Amino acid sequence: xxxxxxxxxxxxxxxxxxxxxxxxxxxxxxxxxxxxxxxxxxxxxxxxxxxxxxxxxxxxxxxxxxxxxxxxxxxxxxxxxxxxxxxxxxxxxxxxxxxxxxxxxxxxxxxxxxx
Amino acid sequence: xxxxxxxxxxxxxxxxxxxxxxxxxxxxxxxxxxxxxxxxxxxxxxxxxxxxxxxxxxxxxxxxxxxxxxxxxxxxxxxxxxxxxxxxxxxxxxxxxxxxxxxxxxxxxxxxxx
Numbered sequence: 001x002x003x004x005x006x007x008x009x010x011x012x013x014x015x016x017x018x019x020x021x022x023x024x025x026x027x028x029x030x031x032x033x034x035x036x037x038x039x040x041x042x043x044x045x046x047x048x049x050x051x052x053x054x055x056x057x058x059x060x061x062x063x064x065x066x067x068x069x070x071x072x073x074x075x076x077x078x079x080x081x082x083x084x085x086x087x088x089x090x091x092x093x094x095x096x097x098x099x100x101x102x103x104x105x106x107x108x109x110x111x112x113x114x115x
Numbered sequence: 116x117x118x119x120x121x122x123x124x125x126x127x128x129x130x131x132x133x134x135x136x137x138x139x140x141x142x143x144x145x146x147x148x149x150x151x152x153x154x155x156x157x158x159x160x161x162x163x164x165x166x167x168x169x170x171x172x173x174x175x176x177x178x179x180x181x182x183x184x185x186x187x188x189x190x191x192x193x194x195x196x197x198x199x200x201x202x203x204x205x206x207x208x209x210x211x212x213x214x215x216x217x218x219x220x221x222x223x224x225x226x227x228x229x
Contacts, residue, residue, distance in 0.1 A: 043220035
């Protein structure tokens with residue numbers, strides 16, 4: 001069965017510092033991986049996704065993630081945090097090889113950005 | 116462009132009362148539709164998905180049901196709410212293309228059962 005583990009339910013960084021949100025997955029098939037961001041009382045917005053091809057994926061708002069098969073990881077990074085990045089972040093893997101869009105989500109990581 | 120509407124934004128209901136949450140998608144046809152729930156302090160859990168009118172798949176046993184009376188309408192219901200039904204409910208859709216389709220989410224409904 002597929003699963004996603006996000007290490008650290010809360011991450012706090014200073015404004016301008018590197019953001020690193022960790023995600024490890026378990027999948028018996030080539031995974032499709034996603035990062036979503038959720039601002040308070042809002043739905044989720046896609047930051048980036050990996051399907052095939054280049055393992056370094058660039059997303060919106062300066063975020064990027066690297067798919068590392070050997071480490072079964074898909075960590076999310078941003079070189080310099082901004083106050084507006086404070087939100088909850090979810091890593092997800094698509095279930096199986098279906099095209100129904102069913103995703104398995106991690107528990108989420110709340111990012112706090114301190115001035 | 117495609118949009119997804121979900122209402123109401125917040126809802127406070129007593130235990131044992133019925134529930135109806137509605138979601139509609141505009142600007143696309145034959146979407147796959149989903150209901151997710153986010154319980155307090157937890158990640159998102161897929162409750163139902165639908166690949167067409169009248170076609171509903173339930174992912175977890177629960178007190179809720181879903182229906183899809185029209186192509187772009189997805190309804191989440193309960194006859195009698197439980198305290199454990201509290202949470203943030205998100206409707207989402209994808210196209211019916213290849214694997215790796217991204218989910219587009221609605222703005223969510225915060226349900227409090229008291």
